Amino acid sequence: MIGRLTGLLVEKRPPTVVIEVHGVGYEVDVPMSTFFQLPANGSTVTLQTHLIVREDAHLLFGFATDQERQVFRQLLKISGVGARTALSVLSGMSVPELVQTVSAHDGARLTRIPGIGKKTAERLLLELRDKLTTGIGTVVAGSDAEIRSDALNALLALGYSDKEATHALGKIAPETPVQDAIRHALKLLSKV
Numbered sequence: 001m002i003g004r005l006t007g008l009l010v011e012k013r014p015p016t017v018v019i020e021v022h023g024v025g026y027e028v029d030v031p032m033s034t035f036f037q038l039p040a041n042g043s044t045v046t047l048q049t050h051l052i053v054r055e056d057a058h059l060l061f062g063f064a065t066d067q068e069r070q071v072f073r074q075l076l077k078i079s080g081v082g083a084r085t086a087l088s089v090l091s092g093m094s095v096p097e098l099v100q101t102v103s104a105h106d107g108a109r110l111t112r113i114p115g116i117g118k119k120t121a122e123r124l125l126l127e128l129r130d131k132l133t134t135g136i137g138t139v140v141a142g143s144d145a146e147i148r149s150d151a152l153n154a155l156l157a158l159g160y161s162d163k164e165a166t167h168a169l170g171k172i173a174p175e176t177p178v179q180d181a182i183r184h185a186l187k188l189l190s191k192v
Helices: 065-075 084-090 095-103 106-109 119-138 142-157 160-169 178-190
Strands: 004-013 016-021 022-031 043-055 058-063
Touching: 004 022, 043 084, 043 119, 058 084, 065 084, 065 095, 065 119, 084 095, 095 119, 095 142, 106 160, 142 160, 142 178, 160 178
Parallel strands: 022 058
Antiparallel strands: 004 016, 004 043, 016 022, 043 058
16 A cells, blocks of 8 residues: 655646656645645655555556545445545645534535536535544544635635635635635635
């Protein structure tokens, strides 16, 4: 099992990156939350990884944090959820947002993620309810998740896409108060 890669970031083609480690280039699929945190090509990068071995391929998935990897592994355990769907969920929302969504039982928020229908959203909410609150969820500060969720909902109400809002909020310190987070995110979004 390949648990972690540290090497030179050679190429970025969403959702795939290539990391060169001692002359070997590893193709790694990453969620967009990780992709937006990556440094420029030519920089050294470390990713937590998960390897899936199939009959026809070896698939390597990378994550900026161990929390993301843990959630990815929990998602894979759910019936009907494959690696691509799990990657979509982590691309559509951060771990704190997912914890908040599951604890609020907000299926509508999950269905906004491409590839997640109503039935899959309900299955995710049901299966993750206990798993995210024990272990993974306790690592995520509840108040920070609520602040992020409130700021995200405000940006969505202003007409920004989920991707734009999540990307802008990802550049803001987690402990920033809601009003300041929204104000700072709007400044970032106006520069685009």
